[in-house]
Amino acid sequence: MKGKLFFVINTLQGGGAERVVSTLAGNLQQRNFAVHIICLNYAESSYKIPPEIKVVYLVSRRGESVFYRLYYAGLTGFKLVNLLITEKPNTVISFMTSANLWTGITCLLTRTPYIVSERTTPDHTLNQFGRFLKCATFVIYSKAKAVVLPSRGIALALKKIKAFQHLTNLVVIKNPVTSFTSFSKQRVHSSKFILGVGRLSYEKGFDQLIEAYANIKSTDTDLLIAGEGIELESLRKQVDLLQLGASVQLIGSKSNLQDYYHQAEVFVLPSREEGYPNALIEAMSVGCPSIAMDCEFGPSEIINHGKNGLLIQDKNIKKMSESIFKVLSDPVLKAKLAANARLINHTNALDIISAKWEKIIVDL
Structure with missing residues (x-):
């Protein structure tokens, strides 16, 4: 056995970071590490999750009052410290800011080596902190063996924060691509379709995709959006207001996303912000021609415009409409983008990405 690893994350309920943790944990377990996943909630x-991996849940929240928050904070800290003392992991790896802070504090108390990983734009995490908390976070991150980021853009944004300018342990490791091995021969939708995938939230920009689709005035190609989230009703109202009828369908979460990627005419990532979009690399891995907003961060590090996909100026809905129409109407371009997109299976292969993580762990 190469050693005992703890992955720490808030939950495993959906999301890109959660997918990366579950995928990496499984692969590192196959590489002869003893892996535990610690969920704060x-x-x-x-x-x-493979049965060989032990999943531990620290608390099950039942209230959000100030009293309950203090109680669960104390309970979380106590249980995490106790686990570190009794299990003695060789390395703890945490994902997302809140888990990073819990991990850093408890690992420093128990003198346990740790790695933290930021997964999204600092504007919604570290930049929201006051001076004291920023300084405390810098201390925690500076004492980590590494601060792993999925894109160079996040690394540059982190360095722009005054308190973080002197971090010297930043490491960029891309997200691994999911390896789809089989596809259904049955059609998932009765008509040709454009596909969007992700959490239904403002930052994912599906309102922009619906507006762009309405501008195309396509009659033979539908728009399907897979995912769940708080913007569901708002998006439904937008579809009704634009009188798009059954042409636009919000289909919820799907366990067979690979079939949707495989059968879509084109995949569109309309996000206002990202960390490193898993849905985009998944679509590209099966050869789905892909279009993405050049938002912060990730798409510009994945798509080589005109070669393996189309990159659109951020927030340019008119250009998104034109790009979708261009792919739908140009079979030569569509075939070229599809063929080159599949190369993501090599650059982002799970074994390659896991080997980079293993090197950091072993170097500790």
Whole structure:
């Protein structure tokens, strides 16, 4: 056995970071590490975890009052410290800011080596902190063996924060691509379709995709959006207001996304912000011609415009409409983008990405 690893994350309920944790944990377990996943809060897992991996839930929240928050904070800290003392992991790896802070504090108390990983734009995490908390976070991150980021853009944004300018342990490791091995021969939708995939939230920009689709005035190609989230009703109202009828369908979460990627005419990522979009690399991995907004961060590090996909100026809905129409109407371009997109299976292969993580762990 190469050693005992703890992955720490808030929950395993959906999301890109949660997918990366479940995928990496499984692969590192196959590489002969003893892997535990520590969830700070209980929630049903959206991902299949190998039975050899032990999943530990620290608390199950039942209230959000100030009293309950203080109680659960104390309980979380106590249980995490106790686990570190009794299990003695060789390395702890945490994902997302809140888990990073819990991990850093408890690992420093128990003198346990740790790695933290930021997964999204600092504007919604570290830049929201006051001076004291920023300084405390810098201390925690500076004492980590590495601060792993999925894109160079996040690394540059982190360095722009005054308190973080002197971090010297930043490491960029891309997200691994999911390896789809089989596809259904049955059609998932009765008509040709454009596909969007992700959490239904403002930052994912599906309102922009619906507006762009309305501008195309396509009659033979539908728009399907897979995912769930707080913007569901707002998006439904937008579809009704634009009188798009059954042409635009919000189809919820799907366990067979690979079939949707495989059968879509084109995949569109309309996000206002990202960290490193898993849905984009998944679509590209099966050869789905892909279009993405050049938002912060990730798409510009994945798509080589005109070669393996189309990159659109951020927030340019008119250009998105034109790009979708261009791919739908140009079979030569569509075939070229599809063929080159599949190369992501090599650059972002799970074994390659896991080997980079293993090197950091072993170097500790």
